[in-house]
Amino acid sequence: MVTIQNLHKKFNKNVVLSGVNLDINAGGIFAVLGPNGSGKTTLIKSILGMVIPNEGNINVLGNNIKNNSNYRSQIDYLPQIANFPSNLKVKELIKMIKDLRGNHTKESDLIKLFKLDPFLDKKLGNLSGGTKQKVNIVLTFMFDSPLIILDEPTTGLDPISLIRLKELIQKEKDKGKTILITSHIMSFVEEVSDEIVFLLEGKIYFKGSISDLKIKTNQPDFEHAIASILTNNHA
């Protein structure tokens, strides 16, 4: 599905990714984890073509992404910070994105699911953070693409919406889609993900299932396993 070879990226002198190799197979939920500033978002943005790598190759669904934009029609992306043009109405934004991508969509079910009906005529600038995130989720999931990338999807969500999001992710996975998630909420990651990819200092430190990680770090639970990696490498 996604193949990354020898990916290097630095911003000015700040090296963020230094030789990442990653293969993500089709189907399943992959969590990209790592401490703050470990390059999770940079990795995701490189896959999306928003960050241009200094070196390395990325293939998405068999297409090299360099100087290519069409492959993005196969990706649904949920950005980390839900900032939208503030003088647009929710309805207009949804219509606009639909117009730009031109796929048939299923936004009405999602609007119902997240109870966004009363907000459709409100301007995006007047919405609360959590509501914006719900709009963000609707915009992401309304297209039926085989690859879904979620950057911190849980930010600002209330418990009910969080449960709905988890159900939604599970449903998409059952359709055979590939889902890439970054999150700092370990319980969320543990609950939803099939496999984790741990980034540390610009390299992939660990890739495998959660139980493998527990064995490798000799820790009984997931949160402590992650913590032990961090303390052993930073203490």
Place this chain on the structure above:
Amino acid sequence: MLKILKYSFFDLMRSRWSYVYFAFYLLLGIVLLFLNNDLSKAVITLMNVIIVLVPLIGTIFGVMYYYNSKEFTELLLAQPLKRSSIFLGQYLGVALSLSMSLILGLGIPFMFYGLFKSTAIWDFSLLLITGSFLTFIFTALAFNIALSNENKIKGFGYAILLWLFLAIIYDGMFLMSLILFEDYPLDTLSLVGTMLNPIDLSRTLILLKLDISALLGYTGAIFKQFFGTNFGLIVSLSTLTLWVILPVLRIIYKSKRKDF
């Protein structure tokens, strides 16, 4: 690109500032016509305002729009759209809506005044054409500055400096150089110097069209010889076009290599 252009254009058309800009020109046009009662004189006064104000507004609007629509841009970047079409669409949206405010704001009062029956229609059209050129040039320059500067304050600073330089400082330096080297033949130098600054070029173009080249002093005759002919007009308009194309090319080049 056309879809992005459409959304940027309508987004701007709905914003308060487009109306303020439009209303300003409308008011300016009406006031000038009633105070002057003379179409060609009104055109000269308008030229003086446009030459300075259009670049300023183009620069400020361009920079402001780029920074304000950053989130929107990031949303678009994740969609299956080419980078060049995203940025060109936004640029054209800004430049077109500004040009439209200018053309409609000035055109409406002049139309009611009886422009179509007047002989000043060509002078007036040239004024609007150069005004639109200046809008496109300075919006493109503003986008260049904004693309190269992550920091908003820096971006605004450079944009204002650029305007200040081309609108005021350049003229000063140009005049100084003419005085300093007055012993030498300066025809070519002053011609080239005028060509290199879009604001000066527009001003010269309009002044010569208005047939008041005597105002231009001792180089006026040479200027008249050059700019007054069809050849001069074509060269000037091509230079203005070049002033649009080069920054636009840099927008494409820069946007392809930028990280978001």
